[in-house]
Amino acid sequence: MSEAMKILFVEDEEALGMVVSDSLRSRGFEVDYHTDGESALQAALENRYDVLVLDVMLPKMDGFSMAREYRKSNRSTPIIFLTARSQTEDVVEGFELGGNDYLKKPFSMEELIVRVKSLAGCALNQENSELEECFVGKYKFSIQKQMLELNGKVKSLTHREAQVLHMLFEKRNQVLERKQVLDQLWGDDSFFNARSMDVFITRLRKYLRDDPSIQIVNIRGIGYKLML
Template sequence: MNDKLKILYVEDEQALAMVVGDSLRSRGFIVDHYDDGKKGLEASVKNTYDVLVIDVMLPEMDGFSLIEAFRRENSSTPVIFLTARSLTEDVVKGFELGGNDYLKKPFSIEELIVRIKALANRINTSETAPLDHCFIGKYKFNVQKQSLELDGYERILTHRESQILFMLYKNRNQVLERKKVLDKLWGDDTFFNARSMDVFITKLRKYLNKDQGVQIINIRGIGYKLFIDEN
């Protein structure tokens, strides 16, 4: 992996932004910094970045709104949220809107760099979808568009929902280890991340409940199985 990663960094605390920006540049990163959400969104759409590092509390447009808009145009570039809040609902909301990771303030530069490189490496080495769409029972899962279709109704999935469903589909009718999903998509299998994953599994079950031949089964202590009745 090329160490010259290009980072979009959106942070309105000027002192912090200067320290983080200078530290990243001194370690070989290319950093574009903006101090409000609207400028950050404009830059994210106009330019190509390897990783986005976005503060949640921003003037003009908050970080959640920025990434929600960004994900309509880009579903693959990884996003790290920086937040002073660590409530479960805030973190889950960040993942639902398309975030890949989060760091709670205050954080160390070393920790941020580890997270950036880990995300960039996972994206660069991850398996790409071998198809545009697939069928999960009666549902058409458009992998590229990140949507589920049934009887003319289309539901747009969040980036994280689509990632989890694709992993389940690739391992359909087999047990998918919980740890494997957490390590690949969250970076580790901590209890906090596991709770976040449970929220997404619950939502996916709800989305798929109109086909009785499709179930996401909890395999206690191990993981999940996407059961598809193919008879």
């Protein structure tokens, strides 16, 4: 990394927080560590970070509430939730609030680092992509800026939303296999990751609904097809 990735890390269990922070710093990351949601939200709004890593259960303001407030002014910086909770409803809620990934405790540092790097800039593969902008139906899709534009109205996408739309566009009018997306963007095709992908597909359908010629069709048991 020519410039260290900057991470906002929020964890109220200080022993764990210090271990993870020190481990990330030892591997070349710049880490801003907080133990409560209120101070972390203030830092997030005042500084630029490449990734936010948020524990869900936090004092003063929980991770979900913090993400909800942060997304009002920033839709693009990736968010990873850390939690011991494993209920499907919690996973879905996290993604609906604008989360990009979900890591269950206990987790390995290697797994966290892989996910941070992926979200911070690898998955769109911008260096190898010949496309910077394309048209998805009537929408102009800026891949690197992560924006959709139609009739002068601009919609900012999260990093993961842009990733999924980019993969759908590359396979437009063909079937994009669910397993391919899950393996490439989420790391595996587990049940929880599959549910989170469904949330992102639902979001993209909503964003693209002003052009009725666009359809994202569910190919049952296989994947999705972006029809233009």
